[in-house]
Amino acid sequence: MFLVIDRLSHTYFTKTTAVTALAEVSLSVEKGEFVSFLGPSGCGKTTLLSIIAGLIQPTEGKVFIEGEPLWAQETSAKAARRAAGSDLSTRGAVGYMLQQDYLFPWKTIEENILLGLKITGTLTAETKERALALLAEIGLDGVESYYPSQLSGGMRQRAALVRTLATDPKLLLLDEPFSALDQQTKLKLEELVWKTLKQYEKTAVLVTHDIEEAIAMSDRIFLFSRRPGRLVRTFIIPDELRHCPPFAARQHPTFSPLFQSIWKEMEALESV
Template sequence: PSSGSVTIDGENIGTSVPNIGYMLQQDYLFPWKTIKENILLGLEIRGQLTDETEKKALLLLKEIGLQGVDSLYPHQLSGGMRQRVALVRTLAIDPAILLLDEPFSALDFQTKLKLEELVSKTLMTYQKTAVLVTHDIGEAIAMSSRIFLFSAKPGKIAKTFTVPSILRTLSPFEARQHPVYNDLFMDIWKELDQLETH
């Protein structure tokens, strides 16, 4: 970093082990491990694997709609199911903040919309803060409270948009149907277009 610091719950992440969950475009599940072994991996690495944390992780797998898959291997699941397993693995360590790096970009549109709904509901249920990186304007609006638009070379925050409270009370699917969604989409689109022109 050129300057400044990043803190989570008052702890500087440069001097402590940050409690961060990270979910990527690909699920990166280990193909030789069962689903159960994959979701417990973070807990194991952190030395937090106990009967209680294992039970919570398996319960989360059930809550996310994947009951009975814990003894299967990743190749036996669909792309959407694998990404849900990746979400459970991320949440199992009970992170203070989640970094979601285009987690739905490799999925077909219908699966993407279903996972947006699921992730949004899960984050609200467990009261988690997330930073979502996406190139999809609609996804940003449907899943966020604030949107930071970056300019390129060098990457700087060009503009910040606050998502209206009416959209934040709706599920991502419902938000996409609201007239306010379209207005905000066009505002962001115009701003992006201006950034590319300059």
């Protein structure tokens, strides 16, 4: 198992409240697999992603990436090092894509896509060339010296994908990366991301509230209930859909029945 999440719970504290965002979530993801966390807003899926990314320490439970515990039983020295952000062991292991591109407006596209390499201290002539080749491969050659404001939304999100992939992460975390895009751009980008990840055999976790997107892109779908976020069901996408690229999958005869059954399940969750 590549990624194992074991009885993970997380509670947010404020002065007046304690909100449990995740309760007893256990799941595992195989190497090279593409899974989706599907659920209504407020089901803690982004919290779960942040925990996997090592940005938040969960109140309870463990996360293992390739057998290495991410948070469990940290010594205080290690916790301090991580708080200072200098724990090298997790550096570059995961790549995170946000809802918006968050390209740095004061950096050129080239500087933006090399940012991860620079931060992790792995910027060499070789890795730089690889990142620029990836940029060209994704259809963005010739924009290296542009600033993000000169690019369209779709191009910016593609550049953000290159920035994420440039450090060659073992695990990709996609936090609704298509939700801010218009329909046409979104479909194209889904296709591109899917193909790129398959080509590089990356393991990926997609967070979304879009049922169609989840079916079209993933191998398995984890359905979460609203607060506190619980894993209620796992849908396994049939082989004939899973091997289709997203756009073709949407046209497939089995797509619609699957959509209906997930839809019903989500409706049932809402009414509880």
